[in-house]
Structures are given as structure tokens and as C-alpha cells.
Amino acid sequence: MRRSVRAVVASPLSRGAAPGTGTGTGPALTLNHHLRLRRRPAAWFHSTTATANTAGDRSEAAPSRPDVVTIADIEERRAKAGPLVAMTAAYSDSDMFKAPTTGKPKAKRWNHHLSSESTVREPCVLKQAAKHLKNPGLISLGGGLPCAEYFPFESLSMRVPNPPAFSEAATRTDGIDVRIGKYDVAEAAAEYDLSIALNYGQANGSAQLTRFVTEHTEMICNPPYADWRACLTVGSTAALEQALRMLCERERGDAVLTEEYSFSTALETAAPLGVKVFGVKMDKEGMLPGDLDAVLAGWDVRARGGARKPHVLYTVPSGQNPTGATQGKERRREIYEVARKHDLYIIEDEPYYFLQMEPYYGEGKTKMGKEKKEEEGVDGFLRGLIPSLLSMDVDGRVLRMDSFSKVVVPGSRLGWITASEQMVERFIRHAEVCNQGPSGFSQVILHKLLDETWGHEGYIRWLMYLRAEYTKRRDVILAACEAHLPREVVSWNPPAAGMFHWLKVDHTLHLDAGTRSILEIEEDIFDRCIAKGVLVGRGSWFRAEKDTDPTEMFFRATFAAATPENMTEAIRRFGLAIRESYRMG
Amino acid sequence: MRRSVRAVVASPLSRGAAPGTGTGTGPALTLNHHLRLRRRPAAWFHSTTATANTAGDRSEAAPSRPDVVTIADIEERRAKAGPLVAMTAAYSDSDMFKAPTTGKPKAKRWNHHLSSESTVREPCVLKQAAKHLKNPGLISLGGGLPCAEYFPFESLSMRVPNPPAFSEAATRTDGIDVRIGKYDVAEAAAEYDLSIALNYGQANGSAQLTRFVTEHTEMICNPPYADWRACLTVGSTAALEQALRMLCERERGDAVLTEEYSFSTALETAAPLGVKVFGVKMDKEGMLPGDLDAVLAGWDVRARGGARKPHVLYTVPSGQNPTGATQGKERRREIYEVARKHDLYIIEDEPYYFLQMEPYYGEGKTKMGKEKKEEEGVDGFLRGLIPSLLSMDVDGRVLRMDSFSKVVVPGSRLGWITASEQMVERFIRHAEVCNQGPSGFSQVILHKLLDETWGHEGYIRWLMYLRAEYTKRRDVILAACEAHLPREVVSWNPPAAGMFHWLKVDHTLHLDAGTRSILEIEEDIFDRCIAKGVLVGRGSWFRAEKDTDPTEMFFRATFAAATPENMTEAIRRFGLAIRESYRMG
Structure with a gap:
């Protein structure tokens, strides 16, 4: 067998x-x-x-x-x-x-x-x-x-x-x-x-x-085409910039599609290159394949400010930053099929891939306790991971970016890409005349x-340990949200991967909704958060299309860094800031 | 005082x-x-x-x-x-x-x-x-x-x-x-x-x-303007690419001037960006200020294939790669004045700055023995260094690139730039969305x-030790050249800094000079070198303007890596290859 x-x-x-x-x-x-x-x-x-x-x-x-x-x-x-x-x-x-x-x-x-x-x-x-x-x-x-x-x-x-x-x-x-x-x-x-x-x-x-990451990638993704290659990078931010310079050209009016809320640094990487970024609608499983198809099918260069129909898709399938959304297996297949239909090249950014979690069942509890998870073993853990886009990539149209930043140390400035031989060769030609590859200290x-x-x-067991630890942290922030946030205005989906919790705050219920813009209300809440001693991310920072007006209001909170006690206290303060801004007494 | x-x-x-x-x-x-x-x-x-x-x-x-x-x-x-x-x-x-x-x-x-x-x-x-x-x-x-x-x-x-x-x-x-x-x-x-x-x-x-490199730069260069800044880089190759993207633009027809023989990787960094590179004539002290002035004063956009009059100068003042030439203090002042006259921005690439050596007096001997050099002390060493372009930069028009690659370890992928606040700030904005700075392992x-x-x-003493070691290595290769090369066709200047020895081979004396091109003769010699077991660099690899025909023939040999015995043997083989190609019997 x-x-x-x-x-x-x-x-x-x-x-x-x-x-x-x-x-x-x-x-x-x-x-x-x-x-x-x-x-x-x-x-x-x-x-x-x-x-x-x-x-x-x-x-x-x-x-x-x-x-x-x-x-x-x-x-x-x-x-x-x-x-x-x-x-x-x-x-x-x-x-x-x-x-x-x-x-x-x-x-x-x-x-x-x-x-x-x-x-x-x-x-x-x-x-x-x-x-x-x-x-x-x-x-x-x-x-x-x-x-x-x-x-x-x-x-x-x-x-x-x-x-x-x-x-x-x-x-x-x-x-x-x-x-x-x-x-x-x-x-x-x-x-x-x-x-x-x-x-x-x-x-x-x-x-x-290279041998280690190649074997690891084969074990995790096993790309279904022959001439795939892996190549070390100095981290996924650098890899994204290299990929964009490889695929996009200002003079051609090139544009990139991504989730309507996307990693702000990725947006800031694209902008100076003259690469326009457009958003695709999302639900709790992230990017909607139907909207992706509709956006592409109905592309109007003039209405899009001269941007050519996009040929690049940038997506974070697991624990998406900032929304925490995770694409399920079927969702990924559908996105891949739309990419084939419209000849999209996909940049799959997966820093949080191994931080996939068991479903959350309320009151700080997950389906499986930590003990049960350790019992599942390496095979069980690997079988439970949602297949990557790379693993379904029969065309070799995916450039997957992996990183050790979130699962070993960010300071290594070390990751790797996996793509077809042609694309990896072009990528290496660029690396030779820019960063020259990662630090030798980091590599050895x-x-x-x-x-x-x-x-x-041992590494897979480390990843299992990490995901169990992040699951506990997620459960802490979710329990804190249940305890301290006014549910009548704040709503969320429990993150299924990653480090981020995305909180929707219903701006229509704000007493100033008629007189102040969403951005103004968002700023008011943010300022009150700072005054009360909690820093969260403003949803507007992450909007793919910043030159349009937002229609909803969000805040991003990470459960990666603070201690459980501080995280709970921080959410309590966030709740106070909301109540104060909403004059909920 | x-x-x-x-x-x-x-x-x-x-x-x-x-x-x-x-x-x-x-x-x-x-x-x-x-x-x-x-x-x-x-x-x-x-x-x-x-x-x-x-x-x-x-x-x-x-x-x-x-x-x-x-x-x-x-x-x-x-x-x-x-x-x-x-x-x-x-x-x-x-x-x-x-x-x-x-x-x-x-x-x-x-x-x-x-x-x-x-x-x-x-x-x-x-x-x-x-x-x-x-x-x-x-x-x-x-x-x-x-x-x-x-x-x-x-x-x-x-x-x-x-x-x-x-x-x-x-x-x-x-x-x-x-x-x-x-x-x-x-x-x-x-x-x-x-x-x-x-x-x-x-x-x-x-x-x-940052504190350490700032203090070190202040001690070595002490820039004569107020708002200078230092910023770590992932090495000077990356820093050069960032600097070129900061200063040059394909659509503007931007061009860069450099030594007529220049570091090949630097040329390869510029080319894909659409930045045209033009060479300035050199003597044994490197770039000639008179030619730099003449090239700029007589710039003809049409004759230069549509390239705009250059506004950027890229130069390696000490131990230039590949020629080993070192600009003296007066030469540097003259180059700086030409830059002021033509509003050139200068990229000063100084990986070999601290490998400045005492004059060579033949038969493997330098003016000062190692013992004397150690006696000179830290102050004497620092006083003896040729002043950098940055140290005379009253306008803030120099971006100096330093690197730990040649003086600590290349694998650190760590260096720094020094320039005016405006330029360093623009540089950092780019680093934030590409390499994100050097590896934390390397930094700590x-x-x-x-x-x-x-x-x-201690670090200055380390640099003194290194320059004494490289001086010994230089003296070995020079003695080997004196012993093993046919002086009637091969000539050189003793390098005064760095890692490279540049050997001129008189192509006019080759028996095929009338029937074969310089590139063909160069290739013939290179192939014979490989057959005899020595790898040297072909001069043509380093030509700033590769689309013109060379008028002279050179080879580059490094004295950085091989043992003294191997270096001597390698030069002997190189001599044999020359004699064979020249049919010197």
C-alpha cells in the first residue's frame, strides 16, 4: 500500500x-x-x-x-x-x-x-x-x-x-x-x-x-506536479516583494486581488511599486470564490482607474491577517478553480498554517483537550491539517510562502518559497543581487x-505543541470577549487558526451613526482604548481599497503576545471603551 | 585642545x-x-x-x-x-x-x-x-x-x-x-x-x-554635516539595490557612472532595473576625476542610447573590485568636487576600507613589518586610514555602505549605511516592506x-590584525607573480588595499593578436587556466560597458582565500597558461 x-x-x-x-x-x-x-x-x-x-x-x-x-x-x-x-x-x-x-x-x-x-x-x-x-x-x-x-x-x-x-x-x-x-x-x-x-x-x-524544508514541504504539501522547487528566503515580507516585482509591472497597469481586509504590510509593499490592489469579499471562511469570479468576469479597466484585469491573487488561507478567517478544503478548491478559469497566478502566504485549531465550543473550551491532542500523534496532526493550495496545484500556478517567524523565531529572518522551477529560478536570480539569501547564523x-x-x-511535535498553546490563548481571549464585551454591538467568529481575533462593532447602533463617519467612530473608539490602556488594530488599517468608504467597522486583537491575565484585562478595557463610546452607561 | x-x-x-x-x-x-x-x-x-x-x-x-x-x-x-x-x-x-x-x-x-x-x-x-x-x-x-x-x-x-x-x-x-x-x-x-x-x-x-555602528562611524568618518544617520542593512548588495531603487527610475532614463571596470554583481544589480551603467577611466588610483568631469560635461543623450545625464556615481574607493585600485586622499577630494559640480549623488561602497596596506617594496616585503604595525597602536592605525568620501561630505551627498562581510563574517548578512536623514529615512521605509532588517541572530x-x-x-585591534594578515597574503601573491609570471607580457600595480590583484596581459604581443579578438584570447587563456587547475576572474566580466569592445586584457586574482602555498602554486599555473597561450616555449 x-x-x-x-x-x-x-x-x-x-x-x-x-x-x-x-x-x-x-x-x-x-x-x-x-x-x-x-x-x-x-x-x-x-x-x-x-x-x-x-x-x-x-x-x-x-x-x-x-x-x-x-x-x-x-x-x-x-x-x-x-x-x-x-x-x-x-x-x-x-x-x-x-x-x-x-x-x-x-x-x-x-x-x-x-x-x-x-x-x-x-x-x-x-x-x-x-x-x-x-x-x-x-x-x-x-x-x-x-x-x-x-x-x-x-x-x-x-x-x-x-x-x-x-x-x-x-x-x-x-x-x-x-x-x-x-x-x-x-x-x-x-x-x-x-x-x-x-x-x-x-x-x-x-x-x-534546503534539504530539510524540501522534505518538510513534500511531507506537508506534496505538490501534484513534477518540477516544483523550494528556495530559502529572508522571510515572507521580502519574498512577497520579490514575487510582486517578478509578476507585476507598473507600466502594464498590473493589479493584484486579495481579501477585502488584508495584511497591511502586504498592501504597503505593493503600493510603491505602482501595483494596484483590489479586494474580494469574504465570509468567515475568508475569500468568496463567487465574488472572486464576479470581480474578474466583470472587470472594467476604466472603472478600475486604468488597472489591467488582475493576473495575481495574494491570499492568506489560514488564520488570515487581520480577520482570522480560515479557508476550508472546499473553499480552497473553489478558489483554485476560479484562478484556473481566469489564469490567475496565486501567492499563497501561510505563516499561520500550522496554527490550525480545533473548533471552539464556548466558555473557553475546545472540542479536544490538550491531552487528547497529544494522543492523536504526528500522523493524526498532519492528517487534520487543511490541504494547502500548493497541494492541489496541478498547474504549478501557486507560489507558496512559508516562514519560521511564527513557529520558530521571527528574528531568524528565514522562510522559504515553493513554486515551479521556472518561478523559483527567476526568484533566485533576484535574490542573488539583493539579499543574497538568509543569514548564515540563522541557517546553521x-x-x-x-x-x-x-x-x-521532533519539529512536527513542536508544531503540535505550539498549536495547542495558541489554542489555549485563543480560548482565553474568546472567554474574555464573552465575559466583557457588549454582545449587542460586538460580534465575532471564533478564529480557527493563527493569532488574530477580528471583532465586528456595529456602527449603525452608535448614537453618532448619522452624524459621524465610520472612520470617525472607529477613531473615537481607538482613542478611548489607548486612554484606557489597550492597543488594538483599527480595521481600516487593513482595507485593501483605502480610497473607498468603509461600510462596516472592525478591530483586530492578537492573542499571541500578552499573558492570559493581561489579555483578559485588555479585553475588559476594550469593552469599557466601546460602552463609553456607545454611551451604554 | x-x-x-x-x-x-x-x-x-x-x-x-x-x-x-x-x-x-x-x-x-x-x-x-x-x-x-x-x-x-x-x-x-x-x-x-x-x-x-x-x-x-x-x-x-x-x-x-x-x-x-x-x-x-x-x-x-x-x-x-x-x-x-x-x-x-x-x-x-x-x-x-x-x-x-x-x-x-x-x-x-x-x-x-x-x-x-x-x-x-x-x-x-x-x-x-x-x-x-x-x-x-x-x-x-x-x-x-x-x-x-x-x-x-x-x-x-x-x-x-x-x-x-x-x-x-x-x-x-x-x-x-x-x-x-x-x-x-x-x-x-x-x-x-x-x-x-x-x-x-x-x-x-x-x-x-545601531549604537555601536553609529559610534564607530563617528570615530572613522565623522561626517561634516549635522543630520547624518546610520541604519543597519542586510549587506551591501541589498543596500545597493535599495539605493538604486531609491535614486533611479527606468522611465526617466536614469544612468549611473562607475569605474570602467566594476564589481560584476553591482552591474548585475543595476541592469534588470533598467538603469544604464557607464564607465569612467581609471589609473592605479582608480577613477580619474578629469574623465568623470569630461564624461558629464560632454554628455550626449542620443549618443548614450537615450540615457539621461547621470546623477548617481557608484564607486569603491579602497581596494576597488576588480582592479584593487585605491583612491588617495587628493583623488577623493577631486572626485567629490566633480560630484558637486554636476550634482552627482555618490554611493560609496567600502567593504575593504579597513584592509588598507602599507606600500609594497618588492620581493614579498612591505615597508613596515608586522611587529612595527602592531606598535603603531590604535590611534596610529586610525590616523593612517585614507579619509572616506563621507568624511569630506559637506553636502550630505554620499551614501556610504559598510559591511561586516569582509572584516567579520559574510554569513552575518549584516552591514550598515550612513547618509543624510532624508535618505536614510527613505531607505528604512523600503526595508520595512522588504527584508525588514538583518537577522536577529546576526545582530545579537x-x-x-x-x-x-x-x-x-578591541574591534579596531581586530581590524589591525586583519589588515596585517591580508598584507602578508598580498605580499605572497606579489612575490609569486614576480617569480612565476612572464614580465614581458604581464604587468601589475601592487594593491594598496582589499583582496584583489589585477593583472594586465598585453594582448598586442599575442601571436594571434591580428586574427583573434581580445575576448577570444582572454577565453583561450582562461580555458588553459582551468585545464591547469587555477580559477581566476576574466577581466571582461567586470566591464561597465559590456556592449563596447574591450581595448585591453586583464585577469583578476584574489589573495583572500587560498593558503600561501596554494596561492603561489596557482600563480605558477597561471604563468604556465599565459606562456602556453603566448607560445613562449
């Missing part, structure tokens, strides 16, 4: 070693040694994972999921491939780390959507010259890469949680101490070290971390944590 | 604390505690630095340099200011960390040079809302900043050199172990910690590292190393 992939799994080395990887002369890590480095306590390998050696025995017991790549598949593939050898500035391509994609179609080509800026990009001549580095015995006086001898870091160490004991308290007493040496690779002690990570690298990121630290220390299963 | 600044030195806090810094409730580090944290061994505080307490006593002994800010000045200013309190995502401005600029003129305004993209940029509404965070007792449900409780890093530690014992061997045995805790700030153990560095921050970088690690552990003096 398991997919046939396992029998023909490819070695990254057999697919052609990266230039400059020093294959043949590199350190020959043994598999045992490699596994020892992972430091995983055997005790928590119980429900769904097996080592490569025992995967075969376990496969009958696992549920049958023919389209799914499991952790066991990846472990087995790695075992067959042997250690990864990728030295300083080694070229790599995520395709080296994928299962064979036999039988899948190739992505469509998007030349007609590319901007002229993106179309004319050429590879960096100096990075191209690196291909000669694979010649045995060659001495390079080519690139201006400093010598690692002059890197003033002998080692880095870090204390991190020991799965599944993820809490701060447990980490303080029983965390794992992980050391990153300068020359671990030369000393055959690891696959990545400071001498490599802290030198220049390729703009698409290191082979070491995340590699050590996620790959070498936790492994895929 | 010392500047009067010290008497009226400003406290960063007295100039208005950063919003959200929690002033008043923050940890009250004592100065003693702060100094203890620096861990500086007292023994190497000898020649030019004093602690704040003794600075007054030392001032008479120091040489009189009225325009110079010294380490002692900075130490004293910090002591008066007290500990820096800057919490998560705290707003900061480099102006907080500068000496008063009384009597200096303000920079000119550059509105007429800005692109429309840059002109219309507005601040991020969510980052603006952070101003409310300074209200005492306010609870924020505003920004979607994750809670540090969910950062899976309890601590980071690193082993770094103990100045002045900078070598790898000394660091292994006697390095300093530095620990960065998650909540060091709350525990009053440091000014920066993981809970702050790993969360979202401001796009201009953390207050902690560099802060701990450069500021808390080494301090300004």
Missing part, C-alpha cells in the same frame, strides 16, 4: 554532486555516526516514526495514504543517500532532495505573467564560475570569499528543548546542549559548520537547510535545531 | 527615550556592572583607550585632533548616558547615539534625485502604532509579535578571540566564552538578549547594534562580540 517511491529513491549525490562540494575528498560520515548526531532520545519515537532499518516492518501498521510522504520515507531516503556533502558556497537545488516525481505533469510556463525586470535577469557571472570548483585539485583565485581562518567564532552552542518537553521550564532543567564547531565538517563531526555557514553562500540558501542554527537535533518528527 | 563636545555630551535617554523601551521600569544596570560584562582584559588597555573615569587624565597625552572622536570620548559619553534600555521592537534612531553636531550645516535635500517609487513610500501603519507602547501600563493586542515563551532557544554561547590574541590557535586555548541568555535584560545581566533579538524588530536594526551575536566583549578598541 505504500508508495513505490521508496524503491527508487534517489541519492543527492547520484543526481550529480553540487559544484564545489568536494565529493570524493569530503569527510565520509557513516550513517551510524549521522544518526548519533541527531541526539534524539529513543523514547519518544513511538507512534508514527521508525528508523530507516525498521521502516519496512512498520509500514503495514501505518494508515494507507498513497499520496503522502511520511517521515519514515524521508528517513529511508536519507539513509540510502548517505551523508550530505556540501562545502562552502556549494551549489544546490531542492530537486536533489525530492522523491522522484514520475508520472506527475510538469508545471505550466508563466512567461506571459513575468515582469520585464524579471524576464531580463541573468545569472551572476561570479556565481556561475563556481562550477569550475568541482574540478579536483583546482585552486581558486576566483571569488572574493574570505578565509574561514579570519572568522572570529571558534564555536557556537545553544540550549534547546528536548522533545516532547518543549516548555521553558523543562528546557532550563533538561534541555539539549548543541554545539556547532568551526570545522565540524572537516573533522567528520557534522554535515554543516561555522566555516561553511558564515562564509558567502548561494542565494537560494544552503544545501543543508535552524539546521542544527530542526534537522540534526529534532528531526522532522 | 580636545573638542568641546565632551562637555556637552548627550545622553541617549535625555534625548527622548525610544517608544516601547519601558524606560523607568527597565532594569537598572550599573555602569560597573556594564563594564564588568565587557570582560576586557585590562592588560591590553594601554596605548590610546582609557575608561570613562580616567579619560580626563589621558587627554593631554593624546595627539591633538580637533575633528576626531576618540574611543575615550565614546566611553565617556556612554558612561554619562547610562545603560541602554531598548526592549522588543523598540524604536531607535542613530541620532540618539551621536555627539551633538552643533555648528555643522544640515545636508542638502535630494527630492529631485529620488525615484517615484521611493517618493511615495509611507511608514508601516503597524510599526507606527508601536508608538503607543510607551504608555505605562498599556497592554498591547496590537502587533502580531509572538511571545518569547515560544522561542525554542534558552541560551546561545560562543567562543571568540581574546584581544589581542586573535589567532585561531589562541582562541582554541584561551578564547573568551560569551553567553547570551533568553532573558538577560529582564535579569539585569545585559543590554540585549534572545527574547528581544529573536522577536520582530525595527527594519533599521536594533538600538543595541555581533553586538555581543563587538560591543560587549571587544568594545571599540
